[in-house]
Amino acid sequence: MAITKVWLDESENECAMCGACEAICPDVFEVPEKMVVKADADLGANESEIEEAAQGCPAAVIAIENDHSGKRDNT
Numbered sequence: 001m002a003i004t005k006v007w008l009d010e011s012e013n014e015c016a017m018c019g020a021c022e023a024i025c026p027d028v029f030e031v032p033e034k035m036v037v038k039a040d041a042d043l044g045a046n047e048s049e050i051e052e053a054a055q056g057c058p059a060a061v062i063a064i065e066n067d068h069s070g071k072r073d074n075t
């Protein structure tokens with residue numbers, strides 16, 4: 001499995017701006033206000049941290065797409 005895309009999905013909830021994702025994976029996530037995925041983020045080098053951040057997000061708004069299963073999030 002390779003993560004091909006990560007994004008903020010606020011279709012159901014809003015980012016709580018808690019900063020947890022940035023604390024877990026600062027190479028990929030920034031929380032200047034709401035979370036943003038860094039433009040130059042190396043997704044392949046941070047897969048386990050991305051998964052951990054998505055699973056730990058209290059608002060369940062970190063969406064992940066990978067090359068086998070398509071879009072999903074941590075719900």
Ligand code: SF4
Binds near residue numbers: 017019020035058060
């Ligand atoms: S962990 Fe979730 S709620 Fe908290 S800043 Fe990151 S995306 Fe937003």
